[in-house]
Amino acid sequence: MSMTLAIFGIVASITAVFSALSRRGRRWLVRDFTHYKTIIIAWITGNLVLIAAACLHLLSQEQSEIGAVVAIMMAISLLIFCLTMLALQRRPQNNTRPRRFLAVGAHPDDVELACGATIAKLVDAGHDVRIVVMSQGESGGHAPRRIQEARRGAGYLGAQSHTVWSFCDTRLSENSNLMVAAIEEEIAAFEPDVVLTHSATDIHQDHEAVHRAVMRAGRRLPSILCFESPSVGNDFSPSFFVDVENYTNVKVEAIKLHADQRNKPYMTRARIESMANFRGNQVKQQRAEGFEVMRLVSTTVGDF
Numbered sequence: 252m253s254m255t256l257a258i259f260g261i262v263a264s265i266t267a268v269f270s271a272l273s274r275r276g277r278r279w280l281v282r283d284f285t286h287y288k289t290i291i292i293a294w295i296t297g298n299l300v301l302i303a304a305a306c307l308h309l310l311s312q313e314q315s316e317i318g319a320v321v322a323i324m325m326a327i328s329l330l331i332f333c334l335t336m337l338a339l340q341r342r343p344q345n346n347t348r349p350r351r352f353l354a355v356g357a358h359p360d361d362v363e364l365a366c367g368a369t370i371a372k373l374v375d376a377g378h379d380v381r382i383v384v385m386s387q388g389e390s391g392g393h394a395p396r397r398i399q400e401a402r403r404g405a406g407y408l409g410a411q412s413h414t415v416w417s418f419c420d421t422r423l424s425e426n427s428n429l430m431v432a433a434i435e436e437e438i439a440a441f442e443p444d445v446v447l448t449h450s451a452t453d454i455h456q457d458h459e460a461v462h463r464a465v466m467r468a469g470r471r472l473p474s475i476l477c478f479e480s481p482s483v484g485n486d487f488s489p490s491f492f493v494d495v496e497n498y499t500n501v502k503v504e505a506i507k508l509h510a511d512q513r514n515k516p517y518m519t520r521a522r523i524e525s526m527a528n529f530r531g532n533q534v535k536q537q538r539a540e541g542f543e544v545m546r547l548v549s550t551t552v553g554d555f
């Protein structure tokens with residue numbers, strides 16, 4: 252009986268550990284818990300205490316009890332993990348005053364790189380976010396994989412929906428009228444309160460083309476903000492900042508989902524964190540994402 256319990260306990264505990272420490276498990280912890288590291292530390296500490304207690308017990312008792320001791324140990328280990336998760340506050344979910352945010356990027360990873368932390372924060376505050384990508388990124392990678400990664404990235408951040416259009420990568424400006432029509436279609440369907448897109452200062456020709464297309468398509472919209480892609484020029488000058496101290500890890504994990512682009516120098520955790528620290532320092536916060544304001548209606552300001 253004790254051996255059966257021991258085997259059950261071992262299997263359950265090992266499953267829990269591998270689930271939590273696997274790439275997918277860790278991603279879930281990072282996305283759903285502000286203090287996810289505390290969960291792991293508490294769990295490891297609890298287990299070390301348990302192992303020590305079990306060893307002391309076995310040294311002073313019959314060795315035949317080993318099965319029961321291991322079973323109890325594993326059960327308590329699982330309990331520590333679950334209680335720590337319950338005790339820690341999940342990321343705040345607030346469904347008051349929902350707004351619709353439309354983020355438009357040129358390539359599959361642009362929105363995550365530029366404002367992934369802000370998107371996740373908006374979703375957790377109860378807002379609707381839609382991500383639109385204008386090209387499949389076929390010039391810089393494997394298009395089918397990039398489409399899939401865009402879907403995963405949007406899903407991980409919590410966007411309610413996303414679309415990937417198939418305008419020709421690196422030559423978006425050649426289809427500016429068609430792009431305007433496509434963005435107008437997205438705007439008509441989603442009716443966003445705020446649109447987030449590339450900056451006019453961006454030196455990537457596709458990013459600049461998307462900026463111009465959004466400004467034309469969104470000419471009747473009240474609020475348009477421009478995000479900071481890695482390719483913005485020195486003229487990029489944010490005047491609106493979102494505090495993302497607890498969301499930089501979420502952004503890092505979302506960017507990792509774009510494995511097709513993982514060798515690009517701007518995809519690293521160090522680069523993402525240093526940019527968040529730099530923008531945070533500008534507004535006396537730990538970490539922030541900066542936006543240029545094309546125009547912004549006051550009723551949306553508090554929603555960030």
Ligand SMILES: [Zn+2]
Binds near residue numbers: 361
């Ligand atoms: Zn891009």
